[in-house]
Amino acid sequence: MRLSRSRPLGPCSAVSLLLLGSCGGGSDGASPPFMPTEGVEVTNTTGQVSESDGVVSIAFGLPAALAQDVLVDLVVSGSALSPEDYALASLQVPIPAGALAAGVDLTLVDDSLFEADETIVLTIAGVTPADVVDIGSQNEFTLTVVDNDTAPSVSFGVLSAQVAEAGGAISIPVELSEASGVSASVDVARSGTAGAADYSLLEDTITFAPGSTTTNVVLIPTADGLNEGAESAILTLSNPSEATLGAEVVATVEITDSAAPDGWGSILFARLGGGASDSGVFSTGLPPAVAQEISDEDLFTAFYTLSPDRQRVVYSGLELSIPPSSGMFVVDSAGASQQISSPELRPSSLARWSPDQSWVAFYASPGDDLSDELFVCASDGSSCAQLTSEPIVSVQSNEELLRWSPTSNRIAFTASVSDNERHLFSARPDGGDLVDLSAQLGVFAHVQEEYVWSPDGTRLAFRSGTVLYTVPGGGGPADLITNQLSQLDDDEFDFGWAPGSSRLVYRAIDGGSGLQVFSSGPAGSNPIRISTGALWAARGWRIAPDGESVAYFGPDELSTGIELRVAAIDGSSDVLASGSLPEDFEVTECLWSPDSSRVAYRQDELFSIDLLAAEADGSGFVSIAENSGPEDFIPGLQMAWSPDGSRLAWISLRLTSSNEFENLLASNAAAGGDQRIHSGPHTIGLMSGISLIDYLWSLDSSHLILRASIDGSFGELRGVPVDGSAPEVTIPGTEEIAAALLVQYDVR
Numbered sequence: 001m002r003l004s005r006s007r008p009l010g011p012c013s014a015v016s017l018l019l020l021g022s023c024g025g026g027s028d029g030a031s032p033p034f035m036p037t038e039g040v041e042v043t044n045t046t047g048q049v050s051e052s053d054g055v056v057s058i059a060f061g062l063p064a065a066l067a068q069d070v071l072v073d074l075v076v077s078g079s080a081l082s083p084e085d086y087a088l089a090s091l092q093v094p095i096p097a098g099a100l101a102a103g104v105d106l107t108l109v110d111d112s113l114f115e116a117d118e119t120i121v122l123t124i125a126g127v128t129p130a131d132v133v134d135i136g137s138q139n140e141f142t143l144t145v146v147d148n149d150t151a152p153s154v155s156f157g158v159l160s161a162q163v164a165e166a167g168g169a170i171s172i173p174v175e176l177s178e179a180s181g182v183s184a185s186v187d188v189a190r191s192g193t194a195g196a197a198d199y200s201l202l203e204d205t206i207t208f209a210p211g212s213t214t215t216n217v218v219l220i221p222t223a224d225g226l227n228e229g230a231e232s233a234i235l236t237l238s239n240p241s242e243a244t245l246g247a248e249v250v251a252t253v254e255i256t257d258s259a260a261p262d263g264w265g266s267i268l269f270a271r272l273g274g275g276a277s278d279s280g281v282f283s284t285g286l287p288p289a290v291a292q293e294i295s296d297e298d299l300f301t302a303f304y305t306l307s308p309d310r311q312r313v314v315y316s317g318l319e320l321s322i323p324p325s326s327g328m329f330v331v332d333s334a335g336a337s338q339q340i341s342s343p344e345l346r347p348s349s350l351a352r353w354s355p356d357q358s359w360v361a362f363y364a365s366p367g368d369d370l371s372d373e374l375f376v377c378a379s380d381g382s383s384c385a386q387l388t389s390e391p392i393v394s395v396q397s398n399e400e401l402l403r404w405s406p407t408s409n410r411i412a413f414t415a416s417v418s419d420n421e422r423h424l425f426s427a428r429p430d431g432g433d434l435v436d437l438s439a440q441l442g443v444f445a446h447v448q449e450e451y452v453w454s455p456d457g458t459r460l461a462f463r464s465g466t467v468l469y470t471v472p473g474g475g476g477p478a479d480l481i482t483n484q485l486s487q488l489d490d491d492e493f494d495f496g497w498a499p500g501s502s503r504l505v506y507r508a509i510d511g512g513s514g515l516q517v518f519s520s521g522p523a524g525s526n527p528i529r530i531s532t533g534a535l536w537a538a539r540g541w542r543i544a545p546d547g548e549s550v551a552y553f554g555p556d557e558l559s560t561g562i563e564l565r566v567a568a569i570d571g572s573s574d575v576l577a578s579g580s581l582p583e584d585f586e587v588t589e590c591l592w593s594p595d596s597s598r599v600a601y602r603q604d605e606l607f608s609i610d611l612l613a614a615e616a617d618g619s620g621f622v623s624i625a626e627n628s629g630p631e632d633f634i635p636g637l638q639m640a641w642s643p644d645g646s647r648l649a650w651i652s653l654r655l656t657s658s659n660e661f662e663n664l665l666a667s668n669a670a671a672g673g674d675q676r677i678h679s680g681p682h683t684i685g686l687m688s689g690i691s692l693i694d695y696l697w698s699l700d701s702s703h704l705i706l707r708a709s710i711d712g713s714f715g716e717l718r719g720v721p722v723d724g725s726a727p728e729v730t731i732p733g734t735e736e737i738a739a740a741l742l743v744q745y746d747v748r
Helices: 439-444 739-744
Strands: 046-050 055-061 070-077 086-088 092-095 101-108 118-128 140-146 153-156 160-164 170-176 184-191 199-201 205-208 214-221 231-241 250-256 267-271 280-284 300-306 312-319 325-332 337-339 345-347 359-366 373-378 384-386 411-416 422-427 447-453 459-464 467-472 495-497 504-509 515-520 540-543 549-555 562-568 574-576 586-592 598-605 608-615 621-625 633-641 647-655 661-669 672-681 690-697 703-710 716-721
Touching (some): 092 101, 153 231, 214 231, 214 250, 373 411, 422 447, 447 495, 549 586, 549 598, 598 633, 608 647, 621 647
Parallel strands (some): 046 140, 160 250, 562 586, 608 633, 621 672, 672 690
Antiparallel strands (some): 070 092, 153 170, 267 280, 325 337, 345 359, 447 459, 459 467, 495 504, 540 549, 549 562, 562 574, 598 608, 608 621, 690 703, 703 716
């Protein structure tokens, strides 16, 4: 027969799972506590103590005394851990024969760790003898232990730092005053002379994992090519969660130009001849300085790529020995050279520098294998990893398909797998953590050549078929950006991330409204149509350098002229920048100024082609160059703003009375008007005279560096001040430059 009672006993005659000393029923007339009636029961379901209360005694009771011992078995659960938070004397509590109750001690640990309130749950799991006494229905007690520690404070570990705008990401340490038992976070507010176009943050809210005392604010500078001097990014900690603000909550990062402008600066260029003696990497400066070779003069060189800070060149070198030796080399402007790959590698593409310049990626044939594989080598020569091999096969040896994340911690590329479709992969520079980002799309996993990292380096946007997706760069579910009402048109496809922003901008078909411009969050949230034009309004578009606006051109409301409009990326405004255009006039090209204040654009109408510059806020525009008939200038080819944004350069063509074309390079102030910088015959085949091939601004905006063909030769470098204060001169030692290989030269 099991023991039970149908009515409670008197005050304090039995206590079941109740803190000793807390029962009532004394002379003060308090009500008696709950008494067990169905065997061993929990009389209180909850209780609360501070972790500093020391030892807590817990008692178990019976509805009536027995003539034999009773053993109560316990199990413990809850968020508190033993022995870190408490120690229980025993998991078995004996109640002696003739007794109504017995206790067990629970010792609390008063630590210094800030943590959430924790629970200790005691549950009666068994009673012996089971044939004599039952477990009551109320058999579980939860004790809440309230933490008595203060939250740690959060501060910057360093208060100032410096980074070159082409120097890659920099980490600013943030510290907790002591370890915490809970996750803590803090927001990072931005101010200072550096704006959204100058840098981005990997995260605007940083988080400390439990037990961690250090994390980082990761700042990613933008190499904008502007001559703007040093700028400051002021970072301020705010809005802490599970922490308090410490004494040092402001850090200043100075972002310096990649190189201080000084006249033309130095020029690195490449030249290709018939052998090792007349090919290589050269450096020169202001005339009468003569270009000097800085690469190994015994190597036949090719595949030149300038580093982001313009201080080094990576190139492939071939030594015509038996057997021949090749590989990738890095050389700086002083001529210090180092081979970074093994001699067995035969490079087959240009290299791609990582933003922080620590890594170089390129395609090469390993050994006697004729296949082209992807390699990533440390720029200091310390390591080299092969990223592709069977069954992951390189699609083509095109360095343009190699995309580094802004933080340089991953590289994205396309490769073929067993289904013969082009998949999108990403990996660490050392070849680890190789992830097929598009495999989850199944039969739709054919990735086009368009894919681009978000400014914070966390996601990739890519196109598969006519559909746009984004996916975490390290792997994870892909998010569909377009839907059946907003499919990307195959002939009018483009997309991009707004600089310094998490907004994705893309063109898509919007039902009956035709092709329009949209922006959305990184995973497709909050999609906004930002263009307001008529049918097929978005004929072309450009995102402003500051990431706040988009310039686009399309038909006006009456579908006559093709106008230029500027829309806010958040959809809050859309203004007409070009003015209303007559019928048959079309805006065909546009280019933002470096400071995002103006947009240069071409305006075409049969034999009339004009070049203009409009204020981005729609307040007006000025005419830069115009023509009035077929024998006048045709402006606006290869437009380029000066780094300081004060001038615009372009190439124009002219049909003369002798029916010969001339190449012109002109520059102007933002207020309009042009000045001829260079004149020569247009290249049709091999013609006599000086023919312009392309050009480049000096960093201080004072000169233009021209690459010109002399009497049909490969070409030479020539320099001219844009204010007309000196004549055009040839830079000594730059003669016979191979036109096809000079795409990498730059001013530093």
